[in-house]
Amino acid sequence: MNSRILLVEDEPGLSLTVTDLLEAEGYQVDTAMDGPTGLAKAGTGDYDVVILDVMLPGMSGFDVCRELRQKGCDTAIIMLTAKTHVTDRVVGLKLGADDYLAKPFDPSELLARVESLLRRVPKKKRIPVAQFEFGNVSADFALGQVYKKGEPVTMAAKELQLLRYLIDRRGTVVSREELLQNVWEYQAEVSSRTIDVHVAWLRQKLEDNPQSPQYIHTVRGVGYRFTA
Structure with missing residues (x-):
């Protein structure tokens, strides 16, 4: 549910x-x-x-x-x-x-x-966001561009895909299993450790304090939750 x-x-x-x-x-x-x-x-x-x-x-x-x-x-x-x-x-x-x-x-x-x-009432189907802003970060997923404080942030395609998936489900706990299925499509070489590394990269690039993230939160034993 x-x-x-x-x-x-x-x-x-x-x-x-x-x-x-x-x-x-x-x-x-x-x-x-x-x-x-x-x-x-x-x-x-x-x-x-x-x-x-x-x-x-x-x-x-x-x-x-x-x-x-x-x-x-x-x-x-x-x-x-x-x-x-x-x-x-x-x-x-x-x-x-x-x-x-x-x-x-x-x-x-x-x-x-x-x-x-x-x-x-039918359950709402959330339409994937094309653009999103949080804090001093703005993302344009249609163009594949992310900016922080007005400066472009270099991001790999998979990082963009992961960020968009988390933003689309903002406020909801997203399990590592769900990310493996929907972002990595169960690629054999991908483990939960790969997900954790990519999340760490996102925090490093987008959070003001990656050690105490404001937007991308860890839910211990489950996965992650994006809040903005």
Whole structure:
């Protein structure tokens, strides 16, 4: 199960509880603590479900939902609120929310609602990125060019392919087995050590501090995760 969920919730304790609950079921979870950040993340279209609190700093969940739908974002949205008035539920649903859950809620009910939405909404297929920027790095995969601080970075074809694969699956843990299958296509001479070496080369070329990477993270015993 590789569905990606964005949780927009400003209560740290509840955010941690829900994140742990979803990750224990195998979901990939990103979080945001305020409305504007939630809107920016959800607007990327990278998620299968957005769990959106109504009462948020900076921008209400209602406004986030409204703007997402106005921008054409069709990601499934579950709204959370401490308000139990029927009018609040109606407002959220009219703005384009797919489901509504009042606080406090039973964790099993939230899971059931997420699973129900995922059954109804086809899983998003992420289109490979052609261009991407993170930190002081910009990559144009169509042209096969990468720049850091405006200066060109020399990269081998396999390094570019690995970087693009990690970026395409940003926020998701990518196993070495998956990289062997999809980047190296199970070439007999390639081992997991080869992957580790290529990742080290990417960090050396792109990270400001390769020993403490900001973007390409090691997930011990599994593989790597790109975050930006």
